[in-house]
Amino acid sequence: MPVPRTKHLRRTGVWLALLASAWLEACAARRELEPPPPVRWDEETFTQKEIPSYAVPLDAKGKPADTVIGSPTTYEVRQGDTLLDVARYYDLGYNEIVAANPGVDPWVPKPGTELVLPTEWVLPCCTYDGIVVNIPEMRLYHYKRAKGTPATVQVATYPVGLGRDDRRTPRGGFKVSSKTVNPTWNIPQSIRREHIKERGDRRTSIPGGAPDNPLGKHRLSLGGSRYAIHGTNIPWGVGMQVSHGCLRLYPEDIERWFPDVPVGTRVQLVYQPVKAGERDGAGYLEVHEDIYRYERSLPASARKALQQRGVGKIDDAALRTTVDESQGVPVKVAAGTQQARAARAAGAGAATD
Secondary structure: OOOOHHHHHHHHHHHHHHHHHHHHHHHHHHHHHOOOOOOOOOHHHHHOOOOOEEEEEEOOOOOEOOOEEEOOEEEEOOOOOOHHHHHHHOOOOHHHHHHHOOOOOOOOOOOOOEEEEOOEEEOOOOOOOEEEEEOOOOEEEEEEOOOOOOOEEEEEEEEOEEEOOOOOOOOEEEEEEEEEEOOOEEOOHHHHHHHHHHHOOOOOEEOOOOOOOOOOOEEEEEOOOOOEEEOOOOHHHOOOEEEOOOEEOOHHHHHHHHHHOOOOOEEEEEOOOEEEEEEOOEEEEEEOOOOOOOOOOHHHHHHHHHHHHOOOOOOHHHHHHHHHHOOOOOEEEEOOOHHHHHHHHHHHHHHHO
């Protein structure tokens, strides 16, 4: 008996649907096995990159209950990558990615190399308000306390470039005195003499928006000083000592961050090559190069910082290794105690109430 046409069409449709489903599943499996397409390292890609912020619980005294934020991850090098491009995409400075990956060629890393991305940080001690820049780390932290959420502080963090050894970025307290879009750079006389000597450039100023304006498109002036936090026309200089003392951010970082910083914001420029912090009662140590050679003893500073945190018994071998390697990543050097963990939890709970 012949199959009715309508029933035949229905069966044919079912088989086509099954075949299509199988084909789609096969394609999906093939996509999972294939590596994703290479990232295009261009300005559009960097403009669209993710820049996370962190909601940090506060204890009863209004201080962070945990002082380690973020989490580390990895990246597999592909043909044509440089560490500078990878660092910028993951919002790291040149210094951070190079220190975390010793022995890797920053310009021609071998494809297939697994890079450590140091996207975990100990908060600098001990100001958790406004803007804090840790000079040897070459990183800026911005603390915002939103109305209606008194139990947490929002932390954003960005890599910076800063002053050369002969033009050191200063330590001290400042305030944001003004904000400028497309600032004109009135060249200080001492820098102008350098320009004349090095390349015969006798200009006294560079107009705002000019491609060779080292201030980039945004500037936050630090009152009572000649220094500023600004963008840059040379993004690869972030994470390097390249300026005459000012602090430079990636163009896409300062463009997004600029509206969040009101005039009058407090700015602290601190010098902490050694940072000690806590997470879940355990003690962490993060050590950076002492770029301006201000520290007498990094091991002594590390032990003192951990003891001030009261994190329990310190693993001496882990401490020595962390200081010796100075890779700029948080390392657990004290397991902590049940009492410490309970105290941190109690402090955070008191703030929440």
